[in-house]
Amino acid sequence: MDYLKSLNAAQRAAVEYTEGPCMVIAGAGSGKTRVLTYRIAHLINKGVDPFNILSLTFTNKAAREMKERIGKVVGESEARNIWMGTFHSIFARILRVEADRIHYPSNFTIYDSADSKNLIKAIVKEMALDDKLYKPSVVANRISAAKNNLISPKVYRERAEIMADDEVSGRGKMVEIYAEYNKRLFKSSAMDFDDLLYKTNVLLRDHPDVLHKYQHKFKYLLVDEYQDTNFSQYLIVKKLAALNENLCVVGDDAQSIYGFRGANIQNILNFRKDYPDYKLFKLEQNYRSTKNIVAAANSVIGKNKDQIEKNVWTDNDQGDLIKVNRSMSDNEEGMFVANDIFQDKANLHLKNKDFAILYRTNSQSRAMEESLRKLNIPYRIYGGTSFYQRKEIKDILAYYRLTANPNDEEALKRVINYPARGIGKTTLEKITLQAGASGKSQWGVISEDLDKLPVNGGTKQRLNDFVTMMKSFAVQLETTDAFSLAEHIAKSVGLLRELYADKTPEGLSRYENVQELLNGIKEFSESENPEFEGRKPFLSEFLLDVALLTDADQNDEDDDKVSLMTIHASKGLEFPYVYVVGMEENLFPSQLSLTDRSELEEERRLFYVALTRAEKKATLTYAMTRYRFGQLNHSEPSRFIEEVDAKFLDKPETLENPWEDRSSDFGGNPWGKSNRSTSNSGNSYYRNKSQKQPAKSQPEPTFKAPKNLKKVSQANTATKPPATKPGSIVAGVQVTHEKFGKGKVLNVEGVHPNEKATVFFPSVGQKQLLLRFAKLDVVG
DNA sequence: TTAGTTCGGGTTTTT
DNA sequence: CCCGAACTAA
16 A cells, blocks of 8 residues: 555545544645545445445546556456446436436436526527526526525525515515426426436435435545535535535635535535534645745735635745736737747747746737747647537537437527528528427427428428438437447538538638547547447437536647646646736726625635645736727726735736836747837827727727718618609619619519519529518619 | 627636 | 628519
8 A cells, every 4th residue: 555655644534444433635736646546546445336336536537547547556457347437427417217206207417507697598588588687697607606505496486585686686586487497408308417417316305215326326526625515515425425424525615616606614514514424634835836926826825714724834945036027918828828928938948838828818828829820939828718618519419419318409599591591580480489388399399290380382392301300310319329329410411512512711610520529439439438338329329428528638649748738727737837917906806796795705616716726936917908899998906915925926026007008028038030019009009099098088089980971871771762663663764773773673573572574684694572671672 | 591790798716 | 800690683
């Protein structure tokens, strides 16, 4: 048991205390993962069957990596049998097994947040509510909060204070939306993210035999990032652990950054109430960062009121001070960071992957990317619009989803008219209406009750063709392997062709993305997994977890690239050199957090997380001006810079005067002289300087003028009489058309208001024009 | 019904 | 600036 020797006293105690409840408070960089890994390895070495261990992590990637590390100690064949994954993926798996208990099919679809919001949007529209008031994001958050606190629509109605909240905000119909939303999910054989936890609670509550089964199965429970669990998750853990109480939770209250998602620090604080005889371990020695970084981070987090007392310290070197840099603009900030990386790399012989750039919001990546590209520094963005969120990927996945689960409403809406097949908005509305009235899904309506649908024959035919096509895919679900069917569908619906035809750079990348997805499915098809008993997996099996995959789960080629990501995404990671950019008021801390103490404290913890990612050196940067929604705005340095004890900062005097001449900063920068955008930024800086005021106060008159002009010209066209007088257009007359010029009417057919004229224009040839629309003037 | 265009509004953070 | 919704033209 060599691994025990590599642990310090506190770590070792936590690893060896295997029976009974315990909590490990793990300061940043204190070897938490190490403890978790060895604890599990230790359990297995002591004879615990891996099948009896459930370990819940925050990301699937963390689970994968931990399994790998455990495998190195106890052997891979043992490690693979541990139940390890995120709450969502583990309990989705269990829900599929036990689906019939809660009256769901086991192949239920998992709606991602975009699907949820679309459904909410549709419901708000159907209920004829004000979509400004009932914004999908607002409604989704409210429903999500309810579900995370195990409040069903029924309970919601009974809770006066919740209902009162809605009334006060003018959203009294919230609970009606919630109820309908759940109904529609069920009808679609779908669950949203929160349902995966909610329904697990229902399952364990209403089916004692099931609870019993899993209590026996999971004799040892571990929960990582416990500070980020919500009530729903807390209760699942509590129930599962109730029999054996071999529960070990690991976390750090100082790193709780998911309060907006319902995470509840109180879960940590309440642990002692649920398990009065619990054992507490504190990991306080930091192995990651320099003394300066640790002390600076401590000085920041000390400003928070709510926290568990601990003393994080380190034996590491003193290290560099934390550098603070001011730039004139967001672009210049990007240039500074890229330039700094470039120079450090050369001077200190570092690799790209030694650097990370962290920001509060995804939109900040752009300025960084541009600058890195200019210096040919390879980088990788984590998060952002994830691969699976891209339109082209969601479109094609929607076909697969609908094939596997025809009741999936969101999938059906996505593909029924894409690529365009003449089934428009009106038709879809009729289908939805009838689905609501009949209790059937939309698919049920078009596949079973098509003759009752009040649409014309052509539309009926097209709907029928669509149904026939989808059925032809469905029959192959269990005969054709995942890749073959996926490829067949992509080709035969014409999606691949349509994307291939688009030769714009964006179109090209869309096509490549779809190819990448197909490659992924191919890989999956050929993977050898005992679950599939020697045959190739089916497409439905590929779909099971796809909604739970995120960018962080993408294969992590050990490329030598600079990492760019949000601070949230950086949790649990570490890098020698870290830049925290956009250190500005209203950005970090976020504007939305300023009115609420607990939210501001969460922002501060976020800053703490950012700082403690750094091993050797941290750099904080902020810009005086920043583009937001395409508009230049003035910004102030973040209060968090002030909150770091000044003795840990390298904050040059020159920062005091924002308008001094800094043009020499550009001397010897690696961009060279020819680079236009460098000098562009310089120009904007000088322009600001000469006006001696920040750019924000400029009212931008030049911006508005053309807008007004446009409006005027629009009004003019609107007041023009609709050109064609009824009855004046007959075969033989000469006409003029705004675009096509002179022409001769050859024929007029159809009855009002659908008269269609065939007109010959010497300029463009023969045209069919609807008189109701076309502006035709009779000549003479 | 569809395609093309304009308009308005949005930015936290993510399983 | 960038997206989707709404509007407009055919």
